[in-house]
Amino acid sequence: MPGKKKHERAGSDEVIAVIRRVINENGREFVPHYTMAAICMLAIAATTSFTAWIMRSIVDDVFVQQQWSLLAWICGAVLVAFMVRGFATYGQSVLLAKVGNNIVARYQRRLFDHLMQLDLAFFSSARSGQLAAQISQNVTGIRDLLNLTITAAVRDFVSLVGLVGVMVYMDPVLSLAAFIIGPPLIFSVNYLMRKLRTVTRESVEINSHLLGAMQEAVQGVAVVKAFTMENVLASKMTGLIDYAENRSNKIARVSERLGPITEFLAGAAIASVLAYAGWRASTAGEPPGSVFAFITALLLAYDPVRRLARVQVNIERALVNARMIYEILDTEPHQKDRPGATSLKVSRGEIDFDDVRFSYAENSPVLRGVSFRAQAGKTTAIVGPSGAGKSTLFSLLLRFYDPDGGKITIDGEDITGVTKESLRHSVAYVSQHPYLFEGSIRDNIRYGRPDATDAEVEAAARLANAEEFILQQPEGYDTLVGENGATLSGGQRQRISIARAIVRNAPILLLDEATSALDNESEAKVQQALDRVMDKRTTLVIAHRLSTVVNADHIVVLEDGHLVEEGTHDSLAHKPDGLYARFYRMQTEKAQSLLDGGEQEESTPKEEF
Incomplete structure (x- = not known):
């Protein structure tokens, strides 16, 4: 009682x-x-x-x-x-x-x-x-x-x-x-x-x-x-x-x-x-x-x-x-800006991962001491099997989470000491599954930078190879996209997502498997748009298909949370016992087999890690 x-x-x-x-x-x-x-x-x-x-x-x-x-x-x-x-x-x-x-x-x-x-x-x-x-x-x-x-x-x-x-x-x-x-x-x-x-x-x-x-x-x-x-x-x-x-x-x-x-x-x-x-x-x-x-x-x-x-x-x-x-x-954000956090000022855009360790759950590490440098104005590709920790690197760079150990710096400045808002303003992100919000095509592109003018929005759409299909829509740029872009194809949604990244005009670009779910024609148009937006920006590319990273300035190979090798495509492809070389040979052999069999649809290697 x-x-x-x-x-x-x-x-x-x-x-x-x-x-x-x-x-x-x-x-x-x-x-x-x-x-x-x-x-x-x-x-x-x-x-x-x-x-x-x-x-x-x-x-x-x-x-x-x-x-x-x-x-x-x-x-x-x-x-x-x-x-x-x-x-x-x-x-x-x-x-x-x-x-x-x-x-x-x-x-x-x-x-x-x-x-x-x-x-x-x-x-x-x-x-x-x-x-x-x-x-x-x-x-x-x-x-x-x-x-x-x-x-x-x-x-x-x-x-x-x-x-x-x-x-x-x-x-x-x-x-x-x-x-x-x-x-x-x-x-x-x-x-x-x-x-x-x-x-x-x-x-x-x-x-x-x-x-x-x-x-x-x-x-x-x-x-x-x-x-x-x-x-x-x-x-x-x-x-x-x-x-x-x-x-x-x-x-x-x-x-x-x-x-x-x-x-x-x-x-x-x-x-x-x-x-x-x-x-x-x-x-x-x-x-x-x-x-x-x-x-x-x-x-x-x-x-x-x-x-x-x-x-x-x-x-x-x-x-x-x-x-x-x-x-x-009353739910407290686990990840707050530090007291006295400053705004990030990106001058060159050089990114360093220094002994980065991270796990989503206790005793289940995802990254185990990863260290590499993404040079300013260059393209760095991150490849590896599923579950290697590639997307986690992007999540940490955007400070969706903070590392358990080590640090990430941009132009020598630890990103945990800057405000999340200033950090994310310096980054443009294109995901594998682009998300469109309720509203018009113009609205969705302008989300990249709310103060962008109509002329800047339309210029970004042209650079993203999107204007052609946009002008074919019933109301052009003012056409409503439906729930999550239901009225558009996957390639069209992806190009709008790229236009959104272009109009942001950020010095750092993150591409997470931006072309993996597209057909060959859409992939070619999207890749052309990406080549334009990547120019003179520090770009990190996550890819399963090696065909999308052969022209990268630097390639980082992850396996089970470890960085196992890095270098250019030529140096890694000719490494006798390298992981990258092994998968590259498998993909090229598959492509050759398809060509020999008359299967022209797969004229480029598309096997994934």
């Missing part, structure tokens, strides 16, 4: 801590709005209490004592009270909606900015579809937490206090009967709150998982259809949907249990009051005005009591959402 009490106390402390954090982060800026909303709520509470209070005068003075001259004044007062209440309700609703929408927008911006600061390790462990779904579901929890707290504290609590005051004023003894619902109602709320906390978090997580799975299925619909996976995925989705439905039904059952409990207790209290009031009126002959006013106050108090009884349940549901948002916001 002590452990249970400690858990309940911790849960209550957590609720208070999250609410305090939300108020501290947002309350000050919205003080004027919340002040006006609170004034509106106080007006609602006052007019509600007035409605109950005036009932005694209506019954005793007008109908019992027949003072008909008061009727006009009372009717006017009631009309004014309801008009004030109507305008106050409108003002409160509009103000809270405006604040709530602003809070949602603020946290959406804050979440996106924070996500952009997190390192790749976070995104490697989080499913993007599920993450997006979780954010879209949970961001409203902050808004609901604030609005529920404000309305509960001001409108409902003040209304209840005012109505209880009217009840006590009208009949102190009778008021005691109304409070019989208090203890059992509080007990019920606390019981349901504990039950709801666990099931709500389960529901949010399963729904985010469900929406993420749906997004992945839509994005991979071509693979789904090609492998006739429709029935398999439909079965999987049915299981997720059924589980999500069951969780939602359980939330409804738990949270709505408060309804019959509240109704029963309120009915018992009202019935008791009516029975006692009727007995007293019949025996003592007291005028009914006070009783009518009391009953009116009691009935009007039922709504704020019901809302206050549910507010903790509703806050608990909003709290789950808010906590999950803060779990993301």
Whole structure:
């Protein structure tokens, strides 16, 4: 039992801590709005209490004592009270909606900015579809937490206090009967709150998982259809949907249990009051005005009591959402700029890898002391079998990760001592799988340098051998590319990606298998574009196909995280027992075999390491 009490106390402390954090982060800026909303709520509470209070005068003075001259004044007062209440309700609703929408927008911006600061390790462990779904579901929890707290504290609590005051004023003894619902109602709320906390978090997580799975299925619909996976995925989705439905039904059952409990207790209290009031009126002959006013106050108090009884349940549901948002916001980037980090100034673009060691997981090294130099203005090719660590070198150079040991320098400056922003501004990157964003072709090229003019964008497209197909599109450069460039071929997307790298005009260029997935014609056009952009830039090229690196100024060969040899194509190709020479001979023999067999399609060696 002590452990249970400690858990309940911790849960209550957590609720208070999250609410305090939300108020501290947002309350000050919205003080004027919340002040006006609170004034509106106080007006609602006052007019509600007035409605109950005036009932005694209506019954005793007008109908019992027949003072008909008061009727006009009372009717006017009631009309004014309801008009004030109507305008106050409108003002409160509009103000809270405006604040709530602003809070949602603020946290959406804050979440996106924070996500952009997190390192790749976070995104490697989080499913993007599920993450997006979780954010879209949970961001409203902050808004609901604030609005529920404000309305509960001001409108409902003040209304209840005012109505209880009217009840006590009208009949102190009778008021005691109304409070019989208090203890059992509080007990019920606390019981349901504990039950709801666990099931709500389960529901949010399963729904985010469900929406993420749906997004992945839509994005991979071509693979789904090609492998006739429709029935398999439909079965999987049915299981997720059924589980999500069951969780939602359980939330409804738990949270709505408060309804019959509240109704029963309120009915018992009202019935008791009516029975006692009727007995007293019949025996003592007291005028009914006070009783009518009391009953009116009691009935009007039922709504704020019901809302206050549910507010903790509703806050608990909003709290789950808010906590999950803060779990993301509280995730610290593992890789930050050092204090006092300077901006990188690239003069020549010479890159040195000095005894670089790195592993993604403990005891699983990917790079084992790699050292080499990429000379300024020259092309350095990095080759080796899959898993040798080639792409990891690019990730370290772009500071997606920091090395476990050793260092990488550009013009002698350690890149861990410069800002990531200045480092990445100095690098243009073309990946094997180019990614295009929602928008036009022009927009996607301009992402390389947002301040590029239209003329610079079009010049980059011409250099990338892209303008010919761009002008054939329905709206030229302003043609929308669809989701991830779905309306374009692989070669066209790659050339737009190269144009994006060209317009960046960075002194360092990274090419990660930029032509491996292309057909011969597209590869030839892309290679021409690459030759132009590589001119007078420090270029690092990752390649599986040796045919793409024979003209490189320097070749680095990796195997199992080690640098096993380096040199020019000629020196490495004639090395008797070299890894590069062995694979080069295999590829040229394969190419010759294809030529001898009349297979002209593969006129250049394309075997991979």
